[in-house]
Amino acid sequence: MRIYDNDIEKLLEEFESEEIKVPDKLDDKLNLKLKELKLNPYKKWIVSSAASILVIGISYITIPSFRSFGDSVFKYIFSDIGVENAVNNEYSSGENQKIKIGNYNISIENIYIDTLRISFEAVILGDIKYIDDMDANSSLYVEGISFEEISVNNGVFYEEDNKLKANVQIIGDGVSNLIKNKDRLNLKLKLVKYIDTEEEILGKTDITINIPKDVQNTKEIKINKVIKDDGLNISIEKLVVSPTMMYMDTSGELEEVGNIQGLYNFKILSDNGSMYNESLSLSGIGKDGGWRQTIIPSVYYDKSKSLNLKAEGVLIDANKEIEINLNDTYPKEIDYFGHVLTIRKVEYIDNKLIVEVLEDDNISYAGASSIDKEYASSGYYISEGWYGSRFDIDKKDSYNLNLALILKYNYPIDVKINVIR
Structure with missing residues (x-):
């Protein structure tokens, strides 16, 4: 049950609040749509994760x-x-x-x-x-x-x-x-x-x-697949399976960039032809570390002896501090772990630092952006991928900007999962 733009629009059509607290870690499409709302004012757009659950x-x-x-x-x-x-x-x-x-x-x-x-x-x-x-x-x-x-x-x-x-x-x-x-x-x-x-x-x-005497227990399907390639280290560990939903646990890193935060555009196919899709990907840190994502419906009742996991790639938590200067000329292109990131504007107005950025297709979503480790006080969407943040901070010539971006790393994944019952 993948959620598409028109589904998100339907969810948003009656949403008129100017004061919101953004949830933990939302699907990239949902995050992009949230940026189209007026996010003014909000306090510390803080990214945190609930242990062992997705919520x-x-x-x-x-x-x-x-x-x-x-x-x-x-x-x-x-x-x-x-x-x-x-x-x-x-x-x-x-x-x-x-x-x-x-x-x-x-x-x-x-x-x-x-x-x-x-x-x-x-x-x-x-x-x-x-x-x-x-x-x-x-x-x-x-x-x-x-x-x-x-x-x-x-x-x-x-x-x-x-x-x-x-x-x-x-x-x-x-x-x-x-x-x-x-x-x-x-x-x-x-x-x-x-x-x-x-x-x-x-x-x-x-x-x-x-509580039913025959309450149906959660099952685990071990995967234990390790993928290594040119600095990429992925461990696809297991499916945690209940009757109505299931989680997939992954972990790993891309060297010199950051930790993996799950797979993107993934699905599971059974040998009887059924498809189990990535859900709206609300993710959390698993109780054993790593990352955990939701898939709905569940393979709980599927009698297949094998499953096939397919994904376009992985999401990488790519934190990087960028020095920005009020005296530079903007727009300005910068290198962000091999991707071109455009900073449209950096200016100081009414005791606030204003920073506007253009995302590209390789960026899944932005997390809790900060300047000199101070979180943004408010944010706004401009158009066509441009978004801005305001920071309550003293004026000076230069700052260290951390956009807390989640990058897409294209790496096709095709893993066979043997199901032991």
């Missing part, structure tokens, strides 16, 4: 409009085709249950549990025309999850089929510890509404979810 940054929930957008992306990634494929292979849901939070009657539906993920939908019961307090700025939180290697996507309510629904996901390797040796799981829920950035609690309650 939009949890911090997005603090800004209502971006919460809605983030939830749409999350739902796009972790629902639909992955669950549909599993359900078609007898992956069963738990029993629906009715609860009450504050003044609201809620149905908990489509409960799915395995050792990698717990997911469910919450549906507000009643005619939404008469539910005055509930809108897209309302969310259902899960509180008290303290296990490591777990991330909770607290569901933002959206309207579908004249109902208000929220999709909640508890994801990560730590889910197996959360449900280990248990028949039932107690979850603390909190219903909230946001007014601007202030949280109004509409109610709290506990729910109990039955």
